Amino acid sequence: MSSNGQVGVVVIGLGATTPLGGDVASTWSGMLAGNSGVRRITDEWVSNLPVKIAAPAAEDPVSVVGRVQARRMDRCEQFALVAAREAWADAGSPTVDPYRLGVAVTSGIGGIGSTLSAYDTLREKGWERISPYTVPMLMPNGAAGWISIELGARAGAHALVSACASGAESIGYGMDMIRSGRADVVLAGGAEAAIMALNIGAFAVMRAMSTRNDEPERASRPWDKGRDGFVLGEGAGIVVLESLPHALARGARIYAVAAGAGYSADAFHISHGSPDGAGVRYAITSALSNAGISPSQVVHINAHATSTPEGDPLEARAIADALGDAAGGCVVTSTKSMTGHLLGGAGAVETVAAILALRDRIAPPTINLEDIDDDVTIDVATKARPLADSAADGAVRPLAVLNNAFGFGGHNVTLAFTEFIPQEG
């Protein structure tokens, strides 16, 4: 049992494929180096769009998944499978009773690329020429299904959808699957592959995207006064969760404790966050309470901050309110400054980053933050920065990190992870 009276859940494997690298190691070193994955898009389809930048995945998933399997899978499903394979291998490919192994992997949008290309085929060549795999390619639960097939995971495969909070929400659900006794091991996370004309047009018409087309690498700049919207990224992140007793019994290598999750719904506007930040504050506070930790333990937050004018300060205010006097000891970062916004993959990739920050005791930077908003009082790292590590640093153990993820619809999710401290004897 953990300090919150529930069965403990630990993180035993990590997987990611992102604009910074095709795996966790390259993504993490890219983040610590402050690299930008944002590029100028030169494809013909951007010519009539106001946005001509994005953060494409560093590695083509087809090369990893294989040509034949890839033609039956949407790109977002391919990303998810790539990250799931890495996470599973990283966890040591444990032997688990199939009915105790679960999947909670999702996407914010699903197979939108497959949907669009199938519709083109339908109009140009007729229904008989549509791929018979179109339905499994467009459904947002496709990734969960493919991963369950690959690993023989039979405890349940789930795909919670909450726009850009989807990846984090899925990890929270994976924790619940273990806490409720349904599973011993769960692969959880999210993926997105949405860099295409319709999506960019649809976000651009909301005036949500950066049009800093001439300076792609400087376009994603959370909390900077010069920010003008988010940059669309793609990829996936997956974590392998395991019940603590199960992990201890087989001597698993443990990254961190998946200590708790907090949720709220703004119930305010379908795409604007509530300006008072009350929903976000509630999610953070709930995550701390669910994890049984205090604000003074939180040394780092991987924030949702997407580089939109209205969203970033709202979150900063909510963090400051939720942590109170302890906010000064917490180093906040938005890795979206480097990866762009992976939508349904964001919370999952950023959870991976938060866990590595806890492991390595270092916060990755928020790049491009040159002139911070006047009313932002939280401590944002603009360079990779060591985290407090001992009582002498004012840190209260076990140290904790948070990941925030919010989505259109008013969804707010905060996940809390703490360092794993083995019990004596």
Place this chain on the structure above:
Amino acid sequence: MTDQEILAGLAEIIDEIAGVPADEVTPEKNFVEDLDIDSLSMVEIAVAAQDKFGVEIPDEQLKDLKTVQDVVNFVSKNS
């Protein structure tokens, strides 16, 4: 078109769609049991075969085409 040419064309399609190497696509092979081709891929293979050989394969016929030889025979008879 000779049976040998039909077989070679079919093997090319199966390689492209299901990733089965052409030299494994031999007449006696059963699509499901030997080549691990599911019903969705079979639909795709049938459409590609129609395009390549100019032969319509109706659904009610498709379900009876169990082996590579069955398809070769069908195409040969109807082309």
